[in-house]
Amino acid sequence: MATIHDVAKRAGVSIATVSRSLNGHGRVSSETRERVLAIAASLDFRPNRTARGLVTGRLGNIGVLLPDVANPFYGPILVAIADIAQDRDLGVFLADSREDPRAEERLCRRLVEQVDGLVLVSTRMPSAKIAAVAAQRDTVLVNRLVDGVDAVVVDAAEGMRAAVEHLAGLGHRRVLYLDGPAASWSGAAKLAGVREGAQASGVELILDGPHPPSYLGGREAADVVRDADVSAVLAYDDLIAWGVITRLQQLGVDVPGDVSVVGFDDAIAEGMLDPELTTVRSGGASMGATATEMLLRRMAEPDYPVEHQRLSCELVVVRHSTAPR
Structure with missing residues (x-):
């Protein structure tokens, strides 16, 4: 079975470059990434997550915390996050606070120990608590703005x-x-x-x-x-x-x-x-995708400027529950 060393040797690059190419983030030219991916495919190389974690210091997981998993509003957000995470070979840990800010704090403490980054969706925690979490792990907010923390919201x-x-x-x-x-x-x-x-x-x-x-x-x-x-x-x-x-x-x-x-x-x-x-x-799916890409960039480039993205709300979808007075 081929190893990451075999891919690096065949491609003429470092192990770190192979890792960045396979993860899909980090500063690697498109030409190098395509060559590494082609060689990895030809060798039928499949990265071992545990071994990769020992080399990179990463756990290979991201965490998602939201208020109510049963609320259908959050479904498209979760699907978008999971789709991108799967493409990057990342696991997704999901936690549901059930609309309880105190539960959010407890769940965040647990997630921080198991993930490389966090997406906090519609968090009710105080801003100071959110900033403290972001100081421990790369964090992106959905539906919330806090100074110094990456976020995406709708207008x-x-x-x-x-x-x-x-x-x-x-x-x-x-x-x-x-x-x-x-x-x-x-x-x-x-x-x-x-x-x-x-x-x-x-x-x-x-x-x-x-x-x-x-x-x-x-x-x-x-x-x-x-x-x-x-x-x-x-x-x-x-x-x-x-x-x-x-x-x-x-x-x-x-x-x-x-x-x-x-x-x-x-x-x-x-x-x-x-x-x-x-x-x-x-636009829940757009928020989920945007937040995940922001998190991956933050994980790859810690010094990237903090960004707050505001997505436009679409006009009213007129159906049959409204009528002229």
Whole structure:
């Protein structure tokens, strides 16, 4: 069986260059990488992760920590991370904090010992705690900004402004916003966008929350919607919107005949809800892919300048849960 030494000797390069070529990151010219990969393939070389770790000091794993693995919003993010990690022969360790910031801290301490880098998705931890984690392991944030830590976010305020404008364009003048977790960084951005959109569109805004970002949280909020004397509801996320719609229907409230409902994330597959949900598409897969590439670059180039990438939210995906007033 061929070894990394055999590949290096045949290619006329160092073992470190072979390792960087195979990992797909680090400063290696495209010509060298292609030659190394071709030689490795011809020799049927398959790197041993344990041996590679002894040479590089790397564990060969990255960690992903998120608030709720059952939330469909996180599915595309995880798939994008896993796809890139698999291409780079990296293992992925997944941890679910169940919306508990204290659990996040405990899980981070465990992950730091087992991975080379971390992707923290929608973390609720205080900024100081996040900075401390990033000082121990290369870290990229998704849906959160902290000074000194790489991050990728969507412009949630932009998306919520568009959602309010959509409702205003349908003639709605009194709108209820069902807010999410108080500790959510993206929630603050969403609320700012809702307020800006309402002011610009001449919409009277009613605020209620916080609510758990879940189907049950939406069902519990449905009584508030029924009694709020509004013609439209804008929810923190699609799960809350889903719960609101199903419970309102059980209460005899027609959606969208009596009340229009808009969600956020485009996380509910078409056909799972009737009426199908009008929502804001936030691009989870793009965030996951961008975050993973940022992490791999940080691992390869520790001195690279810290970067905050802000992705645009797509305009409202108009379906059947909204109608003219």
